[in-house]
Amino acid sequence: MSWITNLFKSSLPADFFTGACDIHSHLLPGVDDGFPSKEKTLEALELLKKQGISKVKMTPHFMKDYPENTRENIEKAFKEFCEEAKGRPMPQLSLGGEYMLDSAFPQRVEEGLLTLNKEFKMVLCETSYMMMEQGAKEMLYDVMLKGYQPIIAHPERYNYASMSHYKRWKEKDYLFQLNLLSLAGAYGKPAKEKALHLLNEGMYEYIGSDLHRLTNVKEMVSSIKLSKKEIDSLFLLLENNKRLG
């Protein structure tokens, strides 16, 4: 971004996170590559509360790399965490999942997927960054036929995906969730450029942190510089998040 372009861009407003609902996080401790301990999670939740975030959905990874992450085990871990965290300052918590479209997915569907919204059965799905695994396209389509509404997590992060992929997904009515930190370049320049393009094309419906740890988050958020139109678009995504409940 040239300095001239930068002149017309600004940071996120101070009240950006006030009342926000984060729909994608790896805060459930010790179950995936996210937060490793209850203490670290509590520290992060307290900070999110201070930032004004009112709701957080914990969305641990469900994938073949974590075979022990069955619905039953994750629900148990969530319940235990909530019990232990009772009375601590934190946003309101709920449980969802981030489902990798891999060979473990059919089994997870069989158990019933953890959704972001009960009424519309919205389910957060991801693919590997390098390529779609064999059968992933069909899995997405089948899950929709079973009455779920797929939300594609961070489409900007998929190296293999071009605009034609995004358009095909949109034609199938899959929804898109932006990772806020993609706009800070946290996943590299191509992901940042794609995120800005998709945002300006109005292709996202939701926004999330995909928080795995606290390192550098504050600095990254403050480094985000956007046009007024882009910031307005982010506020619309936050409104959609709230409607998920």
Ligand SMILES: [Fe+2]
């Ligand atoms: Fe994630």
